[in-house]
Amino acid sequence: VGNRVLGIRLSGTIALALIAMLSFASAASAKDEYLQAVKYPDRSVYSCRTDAIPIYPGQNMNLFGATSTCPHAKKLAGSGPDNPFNSSAQGFVTRFKPSMVELKPSGKLVTPSVWDLHLHHVVWLRPNGGPTFASGEEKTIASMPEGYGLKVAGNGNWLLNYMIHSLNASKGRQVYITWQIDWVPASSPTGATMKDTTVQWMDVAGKHVYPVFDARRDYDLDGDGNFTFPDDVPTDPDLPGYQERENISQTGNWTLNQDRTLVFASGHLHPGGKHVDIDVSRDGPDAGTVPGDTPSETKPIFTSRARYYEPAGPISWDVAMKATRRDWRIALKAGDKVTTHVTYNVSKSSWYESMGIMPLAVSAPGDPAAKDPFDDAADVKAMYDEGGILTHGRLKENIDSHARDDLNLPNPKNLKSGNKLPKSGIKIKGFLFDPGGFSAVKSFPTKLMHPPVIHTGDTVKFTNEDALPNTPDSSQAWHSITSCRVPCNRGSGIGYPLAAGQLDVDSGQLGYGTGLGDSGVTTGSNVYVTPPYTKPGTYTYFCRIHPFMRGSLRVKK
């Protein structure tokens, strides 16, 4: 190795030390730890899947359906029965690994890439007990610690809430939602001593069926690059971010009505998200009687951190979440209040329709390993400081392969102006903005890309003709108009384009969602009018739902 490193002349000793540091850094990052399944003698592992789910061009529907504990069960390992899921005999689910596969016309099963077909969310709900297991594209594996499981009937009925997002206009595709479960029969020796759990669903924005909020760059009032929901939502109506107040939900808080033990937790967030946190408040000997009314009455109990494999940082789904470790047990008392927080990085981009969820596996008190955040504060602090553990490594399907590819498209800023924009504005039809729209594909004709012209102070009207009123949700394609930074002409993915234009412009999803889950996803209109453009220049925008859809416009004095 020469001693000219990074263009700086270094002494041999310093160069060697630098090389040693660099190789240590890469070794450390390669040494992620993963949560291992508890291998009980009475455990068997099964694969389960839904029936085929049709995918409509560009769909982003939030749907509900019926399912059972393990449809189309196939035993993968263990000495249990081939299919315990057609009997009412109970068992414990001790591990739950979700995914989605595409059923190709040839019959082949392929896990689709996140930039193509994307598992936005799927939640398994018990008909009387609410949500239990859940997944987004991060595909966290829920894995109970030794001695704990979720007790259900083999042939139990479940509801499925799922949103599968097609990022393109392709037709005729079908997927299965899949899950792999570790199953311990309740009648087995292991099952006889196993403790049941329930799931306490902690959702910062769970007021609506589609529980989302926005995290915009201008919400960062203290300039630290982060926006924590709901803590950083201002109470002053004149401050940016105040509009998110309506999304704050009591579902982010849980006041216990009996003593309980927490045994497992793992967070869910979206690109841009950094961590989901829970803390617990208990009233102390102060004058007030409200848990958390002085800072000493609140203790952090777990931070689920996002581990981004994405080289560009927290901007894509190339991420895995940290879950609690095997020995994590938190003893809580009746009256304790658990609170959820989620933090997004808003220094690079604004994030729309963001989530912050932390399902907690909860059991009866009495586990001798459980520690009380106040009575055993040092033990709980040590558990907290140790942090979480990943449940799986990097997923090939989450690699944002085409984001930022050079497509040899011109920079809209350098294009000659197009015509003056008519009053009718810009139409969206067939997944194309017109005039001034383009598709992020190589050799898109430049002659269609010329930016239409408006004048300072003008607004722009967009009409989404791919979503017509009084048509089925499945025949509509919902589009957004979201500002991106010029040139906005590179390859599409999750991490490109980013909602990082000169102005924060976002229309929401234009369309007429009518289903229970869909009505909150769309704006209920196919028309959007932008705020006035006050400064001359060339502006670019894209569709967040179908990021290959781009467009530009030019503002003149």
Ligand SMILES: [Cu+2]
């Ligand atoms: Cu779109």
